[in-house]
Amino acid sequence: MKRTILFILLFLVSNVFAQETPTLKSLLGHEIGVEFTRHHEVISFYEKLHKAFETESKILEYGETNEGRKLMLFFMGSAENISRLDEVRNMHRLRGNNSKLPIIWLSYNVHGNESSATESSIQTAYKLLTEHKDWLKESIVIIDPCLNPDGRDRYVNFFKQYAAITQNTDPSSIEHKEPWPGGRFNHYLFDLNRDWAWLTQVESQQRMKIYNKWLPHVHVDFHEQGYNEPYYFPPAAEPFHEMITDWQREFQERIGKNHAKYFDSAGWLYFSKEIFDLLYPSYGDTYPMYNGAIGMTYEQAGSGRAGRSVRTNLGDTLTLKDRIDHHVTTGLSTVEVSLQNKNELIENYNSFGVDKKYKYAHYILRGDNDKLQKISNLLRAHNIEFGQIAKEGRVKAWSFRKQIEQNLTYNKGDLVVSTSQLKGPMVEVLFEPKTYLSDSLTYDITAWSLPFAYGIDAHGFNGALEMDKNWFQSFNRSSMPNCYAYLCKWNSMNSASFLQSILSQNITVKVAEKEFQIEDEVFPVGTLVIPRGINKDINDFDEILQRAAEDSWIDIYPVASGYVSKGKDFGSSSYNEIYLPKVGVLSGGDLSPLNTGEIWHFFEKELALPFRMFRLSELNRIDELDIIVLPAGELSADELEQLKQWIENGGRLLVFGDAAYNFVADFDISVRDLEIDYSATEREELSGLITGAIYECDLLAKSSPLTFGYSGYYSLRQSASNFSLKNGKTILSLPENAEQVSGFVGFKAKENQDKAMILGVENFGKGELIYFCDNPLFRGFWENGKLLVANALYFGND
Ligand SMILES: [Zn+2]
Known part of the structure; x- marks a missing residue:
């Protein structure tokens, strides 16, 4: 009898436990992989998962996207470790003998339309908390389900709008063709997997704060590539940066071999050691590598074309479930290998950077x-x-x-x-x-x-x-009651954002076209002069200027008189009034989403200059615009004609990167390109390429307002095309027989760089075209190029 009661009790207890572990479907609301999960549902899933495994998990919200979506991390470990997470982190950060737990950080969906990634995070987290509970006893796994929620929801919303109920696997059907700009990018159309080092975007900025608090042992960035490709996992391809240790490379190999074991037994195709190298520091694999971790990129076949199922070139059907299966397998395998080698992993991580040989101290x-x-x-x-x-x-x-x-x-x-x-x-x-x-x-x-x-x-x-140890800056913001004028040197984007701020508060500002001197202080061309006398009707004149200077981190100089020691006095005609331009930015069609986003972000976040972003189809409503910015990309003949008329009537067109090609036939600009050899191998093609190298430029038109604030300039060259103007004015160019200061330039491309134009102006009718042959806003990180664009906005080619 007693025995029977015991059995019944045991049965009841185990039944209660069984009931306590909810199924993945019950937490998610649908079977994993049958449809895409919108971001708010992803968040809600993780909240429910946390409730179900309250002691073994923790949610940390680390911020918000531009469109207000939550950014979050999901921590998993043993109940004991999760309850003392700060202590665990401190042990880890001290890199001593007390650091015993491998920290594994898995990042998903940095590219929004590589959409199986976030779904995979869901299943991976669930499996870790159920099937692999024992692994969590000796590790901390951190999951970032979606690094780019704005881009991902853009994709998922698009897909849900067009997806056929019966699942159309025809890759040419609308559900497999995203409209411009696609879901890959974040709100401002930046590629967040190029932003780890530059931190121009809010997603990266907020993530980096917490990433740098943890600096995990292992970091994986889950991606997708073309839907016809096999799976890619490390070891990565050459080139490797010298800072990466042999051990880091070897550990990548160990992880790759473990993945291969699972892929072999399932009969899945994969490749490694190709294409994805470890050099540029702004990726989700290199950045962790340079911080001592094992940083890796995994690439599943899929991306914006794959939908829930798509027919591949081989005639197979690739389903969302397949894609999730592969990513879940590598995610779990990563945790497994890290645990199997945990002591070695921690030891090598701890000694990374010790005794490193650096070029400079x-x-x-x-x-x-x-x-x-x-x-x-x-x-x-x-x-x-x-x-x-x-x-x-x-x-x-x-x-x-x-x-x-x-x-x-x-x-x-x-x-x-x-x-x-x-x-x-x-x-x-x-x-x-x-x-x-x-x-x-x-x-x-x-x-x-x-x-x-x-x-x-x-x-x-x-x-x-x-x-x-401490570096501090003191800015010159001295006040002088009733000063005659304030002066601001034109040095950087900080000066430009100061100018924009005060212009938008109705302050009248002039710019010095000639250098001048007051006592010992030299004020170069481009200096802003803000006389009190012409701003009489502004009540809080001093406060506005002081506050704007503080917000923009610049020096301003109050002066007691309009009389200068050397040069022209402030009443002279060599000081011109600056007006707020009416600016438009073209978008859509065949224009580059990335470049459009860089320009958009520049106006909205860096300058706070109100502007009109509009589609190419609305080129018939541009009469009131002073300036139009044309991002890289191709125009149709009609679009070109509409722009041509507008320029003729006095418009100023800012032409970015390869958009210059649109003007080669009918305008003053010409281009010398290398002949394309279609039989060349990828390696041979390198001889004609510049994939991003630094060149010193010649400043040809020193008096041009386009170079205000510059005594020299280094350009980040992004193509080998050599543009030039026949009659126009070249402002910046590469020197004769130009040699790069840094970076790779193929030997044929090198010969083609002679006197290549970097910045030039062509007058056309009453208007002008300003060519930025190297995009100075590239990824928003070439700080020193941004002022060239500001010059073109406020000063033009006067
Ligand atoms: Zn990707």
């Missing part, structure tokens, strides 16, 4: 206050330590500008970034003047050195320096 940075402010913000966002010179001195150091070792007198207060710190490898990767390429067949740009990107004077130095 220190980078000494000097420049305008506002430019230094910009770069210091980026360093802080990466938890990179920096300080300032404590005592002046003289040493031999390597000059970024001159590209030689030279005598350098450094001063107290100069900003110093050293490689001897936890983030040393990251400092090396971001600052080194030349990146070593073990192979030139790469997936992305090959040069990005921050001093060139930020327009800062830099020196690399090996030796001892007396340094203060």
Whole structure:
């Protein structure tokens, strides 16, 4: 009898437990893989999953997207470890013997339309908490279900609108053809998997704060590629950056082999060691690598074309369920390998960066206050330590500008970034003047050195320096009651955002067309002059200027008189009034979504300049616009004709990147291109390519307002096309026999760079075209190029 009661009790208890573990379907609301889950449903799923496994999981909301969608992380581990998560993190961060738990961070759907990724995160999290509970006893797994919710919902909404009930597998049907701009990008059409290092986007900025608190041992970025491709997993392809250790490469191999084991037994196709290299630091695999982790990219066949099921070139049907299965398999396999090798993983992670050989011990940075402010913000966002010179001195150091070792007198207060710190490898990767390429067949740009990107004077130095750990800036914002005028030097985007801010508050501003001097202070061309006398009707004139200067991080100079020591007095005609331009930005059609997004983001987030973004189909309503910005891409003959008439009547067209090709036939611009050899292999094609290299430019028109704020310029060259103007004015060009300062340039492409135009102006009728042959807003990170665009907006070609 007692026995029977015991059995009944046991049966009841086990039944209660069985009932307590809800099915995935009951949490999600549908069977996984039968349809796409919208972002709010993803969030709700994770909330329910957390409720079901309350002690073994934790939700952390880390921010919001531009469109107001939640960004969240889902932590899993043993109940004990989850209850003391901060302690676990501190142990890990100290990198000592107490750090015993591998931290594995899985990131999904950074590209919004690579839509199986988020679905895979759902099943992976569920399986870890149910089938693989034992793994969580000795690890922390962090899941970011969706890095790009705005892009993903854009895709999912599109798909749900058009998807046939019967599932149309024909790749030509509408559900497999996303409209412009597609769901890959975030709200501002940025590629978030190119933004890890530059942090131009809110998603990256908020994620990096928490990522840098954890700096996991392993990070995986789950992607999708073309729907006809097999699965890709590491080991990655050459080139590898020198900061990546042999051990990191070897561990990638170990992980790849474990994945292969599962794929072999299921008969799934895959490849590794090809295409996806580890160099450009702004990816979800390289960035973790440079921070000591094993960073990896996994690519499933799918993306925006695949829908719920699609017929492949081989005649097979690829379903959403298949895609999820593959990603779940590699996700789980990653956790498995990390656990099997946990001691080795932790040891090697802890010693990453110890005894590393760096090119330079220190980078000494000097420049305008506002430019230094910009770069210091980026360093802080990466938890990179920096300080300032404590005592002046003289040493031999390597000059970024001159590209030689030279005598350098450094001063107290100069900003110093050293490689001897936890983030040393990251400092090396971001600052080194030349990146070593073990192979030139790469997936992305090959040069990005921050001093060139930020327009800062830099020196690399090996030796001892007396340094203060804290660097601080003091801005000149002194006030002078009833001063005659305020002056602001035109140095960087900070000056431009100051100008935009005060113009929009109805302040009248003039710009100096000639250099002038007041006592010892020289004010170069482009200096903003804001006289009180012509702003009499503005009540809080001083407050507006002071506040705008503070918000824009710039120096302003009050002056007591309009009489200058050298140059023209402020009443002279060499000071021109600046007007707020009416700006339009073209979008859609065959224009590049990425470039359109860069321009959109620039106007909205960097300048806060109101503008009209409009479709190519609305080119018949542009009479009231002063300026139109044309992103890279192709125009139809009709569209070109409409723009032509508008320019003739006085419009100013800003032409970005390869959009210049549209004007080659009918306008002044011509182009010299390399002949395309269609029989060339991918490797042979390299000889004609520039995939992102840095060149020093010649400043040909020094008096042009387009170069206000510049005494020199380095361009990030993104193509090998050599544009030139027959009669127009070339403002910036590459020198004769131009050689790149950094980055890969194929030998044929190199010969084609002679005097290539970077920035030029063509007058046409009453209007003009301004050509930006290298897109200065590329990925929003080439800080020093942005002022060229601001010049074209406010000053034009006067
Ligand atoms: Zn992707």
